[in-house]
Amino acid sequence: MQNANPSIPNQDQIRRAPKVLLHDHLDGGLRPGTIVDIARATGYDGLPETDPAKLGEWFRAAADSGSLERYLETFAHTCAVMQTEEALTRVAAECAEDLAADGVVYAEIRYAPEQHLEGGLTLEQVVEAVNEGFRQGERRAREDGNRIRVGALLTAMRHAARSQEIAELANRYRDLGVVGFDIAGAEAGYPPTRHLDAFEYLQRENNHFTIHAGEAFGLPSIWQALQWCGADRLGHGVRIIDDIQTDEDGGSVKLGRLAAYVRDKRVPLEMCPTSNLQTGAATSYREHPIGLLRRLHFRVTVNTDNRLMSGTSMSAEFEHLVEAFDYTLDDMQWFTVNAMKSAFIPFDERLAMINEVIKPGYAELKAEWLFERTAAAPPVASGSAADGG
Template sequence: MTSETTSQPTPDQIRRAPKVLLHDHLDGGLRPGTVVDLAREIGYTGLPETDPDKLGVWFREAADSGSLERYLETFAHTCAVMQTREALVRVAAECAEDLAEDGVVYAEVRYAPEQHLERGLSLEEVVEAVNEGFREGERRARANGHRIRVGALLTAMRHAARALEIAELANRYRDTGVAGFDIAGAEAGFPPTRHLDAFEYLKRENNHFTIHAGEAFGLPSIWQALQWCGADRLGHGVRIIDDIQVAEDGTVTLGRLASYVRDKRIPLEMCPTSNLQTAAASSYEDHPIGLLRKLHFRLTVNTDNRLMSGTSMSVEFEHLVKAFGYSLDDMQWFTVNAMKSAFIPFDERLAMINDVIKPGYAELRSEWLFRQTAAETAVTSNSGSTEG
C-alpha cells in the first residue's frame, strides 16, 4: 500500500471527514448549558450543578464512577428537562446542529417517547416535536455550510410493557422522520423475548429495528435478539467477542454465533468510549473492535451518549486512530459500513455513499498527498542547495 492510503488522519481531518452515526441517544447528548436553561424554565431544582461547565464535568464523572446508581441519575436529569414540546424541539435541533458541526452527514438518533410524558404530552406530540427539532437542526446546519440528514429511532424500555405501542407509533411515523425501532434498558432480567409481539408486528409491516444486545449481558442476549426477534442490527454487540477464541499462536476460531453474525453481515453498533465506562472493555487498545475489524465483521463506530461520555464521532475516531493506527481508508470503511446499514431505502444509502462519503474521503486523501509531495519537494530542494 502507498503512504497515501496508510497515512493516519490528523484531528482536523477526522473532524472534516464525512461520518455516519447509527447509535446515539437524544437524552444522552444534551448541551450542559441547555440542561441548565431548561431546568430554570420549568423550575427543576434537582441539578447537582447549575454552572454549565461544572455540570458537564459532573455528567462525565458520574458516568465514569462505576456506580450504576450515579450513571442512571444522569439520565434522570436530562429526561426531567425534556418534558415540553419546546424543550424537545430545542434539544433535537441542537443535536442535529452539533452532529453536523462534527462532520456527521447521516445520523439515526434514538429516544424513548414514553419517558417524555410527565407534563401532559401525548406519544404523538413527543414524536412530532422531536421530528420538528431535527428538521430545524438540519436547516440551521445548511445555513452554516454543513449537510446532515437525521432520522429518529423510537425506543421502548425493556423493563416496561409498551413495546408494541411504541412499535406501532414507529410504523405510523415511518414516512415522516422515524427510521425504525429499538429497545433499550437493562439486559439482565429483561430479555428481548419479552417483547416478541412488537418485533413480530414490525416484521409483518416490513419495518426496521435494532436491539440493544451483547453490551452488559453477553451471548444469550445476542442470540435471542437475532434468532428469536430477528433484529436487523445489534446495539453494541461487543460481547460477540466471547464466541471468538485466539490461540497462543494467533490462530483465530469463531464459534457458531460469531460466524453467523459475520456471515450474515449483521451490523454491530460499536460505542468504544461507552463500552469502557460500562466495563465491556478495559481500554481502547483492548477493545474488541480491533480484532473484529481484522476479521471483517460489519462494524460501525458510534457515540452512544455524547454528554455522559464527553465524546463525539471525531473523538471516537481519534481514540481508534491512536489505538490501532487506523487510516483514512479505515475511517471510510467504518463509515460505508454504517451507511450500508442505515434504515433508509437502498438507493438513498447508495447516493450518500457515492455522492458524499467517497468523494469526501477522496478529497482528504488528495489533500494529504499534496502536502506530502510538497514536503518531499522542499526537502529535496534544501538538500541540493550549496553554501557560498
C-alpha cells in the first residue's frame, strides 16, 4: 500500500497509528488456538475443526456463507468455551493484548453476561472474571511496550427478557470496569422499545448505553433507538443512508429529517465495514456508506464487530478504507478522534487521550516522510560542491 502522497499511510503506519475501538464483541474475537485449548480442557467436543488454522478458516467461511444459520452457529461454539471464570479471564486478557498489539489505545468490548451461565457462574462472577482478564491484558500489553485501556459494555439480548437485570448489573459495576450497556441480537421482530424499562432506568441513573440499530431493519430501528429509547450511540447505524438522497454523480445531496437529526446531534455511528459486507448492509468497501457519511461529516467511527468471524482487525479495516477512498492519516485521525469523543469514559479522560496520545501519535506518523527522504538520499561524494570543494 505505497503511495507517492506521504499523507496516505502504508500498512506499517496504519498498524502503528493509535486507534480507538467502540464496537467489538468479546465472543467474536477469540484466538482459534484458545478455542481449541479450552474445548479440550473442558470436554467440549462440538468444534467443527480441532486444528487452530483450519478452525479459523471455518469461522470465516461460515461468516461469509450468506447463511444466517451458519453465522449464528459460530457464536454457539465461542460461547460454549466461555463458561468458566478461567476461560473468561483468558479470553478477555488475550483480547486486550491482541488489540494493543494492533495499535488500539482505547477499546470498549461488549459481551452478554447471560450467555455465560451454563457452567454455573452467576452474572456477577462473569463480570468480575472478564474485568480481571482485561486488567491482566492491559498489564501484559504494557510489558510488551504497548498501551491500551479497555472498558466493558454489558449486553442484553433483545430476544430475551433480562435487559432490566443486565442494566442494573451494568450500573453496579460502572466504576469497576464497566462503562455502559448495549442490546444486541436480531432486530426484526425485536424492536428496542421492548426494553424501554431498562433504558429509562439507565437514563435515571445517568448511565451510558448504545443500541444495535440500523444494521438489518432500517430507519425505523434507528428512529426507535434514538427517539423512544434515548441511545447515546448507534451500533452500526449503516442504514441511515436510506434517508439520504444523492443524484447520480453524488454532487447533490439531500438529508431526510432523521439523517439530519443524526448529523446535527452528532450521534456516533459505530460502523463495521467488513461485518457490514458479510451481513449484506453494503456490497463493497468502495460502495460502503461510510464514504458518503464521512464526506457529509456525520460522526462516523470505524470498528471490527467480530474479529474472528470477519478475519479482521482495526488495522485491516483501515487498510480497506484507505484503499477504497484514498484516505490519509488526517482521515484516520478524524475517525479516531470521533471515536474517542464518543467513548463512555469521563470527558476529561477522553480529552487527555485525544491530546496526549492520539494527536501526538498521528503527528509523529505525519512527520516520518521528512526523515525518510533524507535517509533515502544517496551519499554525497567527497570533494563535491555540497561540501564546498
